[in-house]
Amino acid sequence: MTSLVPSPVRIIGTGLIGGSLGMALSDAGVEVQVEDVSPGTAALAVELGVGALAEEESPAPALVLVAAPPDVAAALLARALRTWPEAVVADVASVKSTVLDGLRGQTSPEDLRRYIGAHPMAGREVSGVIAARADLFLGRPFVVVPHETTTPDAVSALRGLATEIGSVPTTMDAAAHDIAVAHVSHVPQVMASMLAATLLEPSESALGLAGQGLRDTTRIADSDPRLWVEILGANASAVAQVLGGVREHLDEVMAALETLQGDPDPGTGSRRALAALVAEGNRGVRRIPGKHGGATDAFATVVVLVPDRPGELARLLTEIGQIGVNLEDLRLEHELGRAVGLAHIAIDAAREDLLTRELTERGWRVADA
Secondary structure: OOOOOOOOEEEEOOOHHHHHHHHHHHHOOOOEEEEOOOHHHHHHHHHOOOOEEOOOOOOOOOEEEEOOOHHHHHHHHHHHHHHOOOOEEEEOOOOOHHHHHHHHOOOOHHHHOOEEEEEEOOOOOOOOHHHOOOOOOOOOEEEEEOOOOOOHHHHHHHHHHHHHOOOEEEEOOHHHHHHHHHHHHHHHHHHHHHHHHHHHOOOHHHHOOOOHHHHHHHHHHOOOHHHHHHHHHHOHHHHHHHHHHHHHHHHHHHHHHHHHHHOOOHHHOHHHHHHHHHHHHHHHHHOOOOOOOOOOOOEEEEEEEEEOOOOHHHHHHHHHHHHOOOOOEEEEEOOOOOOEEEEEEEEEHHHHHHHHHHHHHOOOEEOOO
16 A cells, blocks of 8 residues: 655654654654664664664655754754755654744745644653654644645645554644643643642652542653753743743632631632632533543543452453443552552443443442442
8 A cells, every 4th residue: 555655754863752753654664764863872763663774875765854852953954955855854843933933044945845844742751762652643633834835745745644653633833833732731741840849848658648649640740851941942932821821820829728818708709719710620621632532522430449469450351341341541540558459441421330230240349339
């Protein structure tokens, strides 16, 4: 079958995203060439199956993907546009306006027509090519970011790439992209890091009380500081705009709490302010797209106690399949010192009673069953 991606593809920068793109494209039968400022990293990428090492005698690429931080992406793009005058050249940095503005000053208007921005909306808390995965992009949005003179061939090439690696292509301009990722990626990183930073103060015994809620809200805090300095700096305007709204909410919460400390009179409205904030959060969460698109899917969650023994979770999942219920999502909660874990199983709400009844009859302990 003919690939949707022009070949060969040269990937410049073999970290998590560049490495994962190379693996996914290689698995799809695309010829991939890898290049990295670190020869050791490039060699490791080749061993891991990202692609073949780029050599001087390698054929000219039809598509170049620059997978580098925003602060160096523009220079690498300009070099690629000069070196391969027939190639479509793209970057996959997480900020687009800064890269485009930087590139405008380093390349000709004619070459700029072959440039297109892109941003696969996927990642992990761990970095580097050693963490790369071919399935990283499956089902994830892949933002294609053309500018006013981008050629139709470039747009087609990037949308084809997104489809080939199992992503869902969507098209946005650079400014809209940057404010969007400030909301859904960059500000969440700041908030998670701020929350996790408060955990430097409590005692070990206090931290021993931590539950899944704290783990959920701080998971992404364990990220690469150097990378995030570059990302936040490159998208400073959009991030500051979103954080301004966060600050307003925080000021309201602080004012309400100060009032409740000094005057717990129900008539002050402080409780109403706190309730309104939580209610707004409820509405915001419901706007996050669910598994099948649109607003958050109306799944029910069945919580099952799973003994901490080899094979028990596999047995549970097998029996759910035997019952004939489709597993939509799964989250495990296992706290220190407990002999059981909690499996939070998301299913079609219409199947909740069936699954609860059948699992109980098979000897599983279902919470509140």
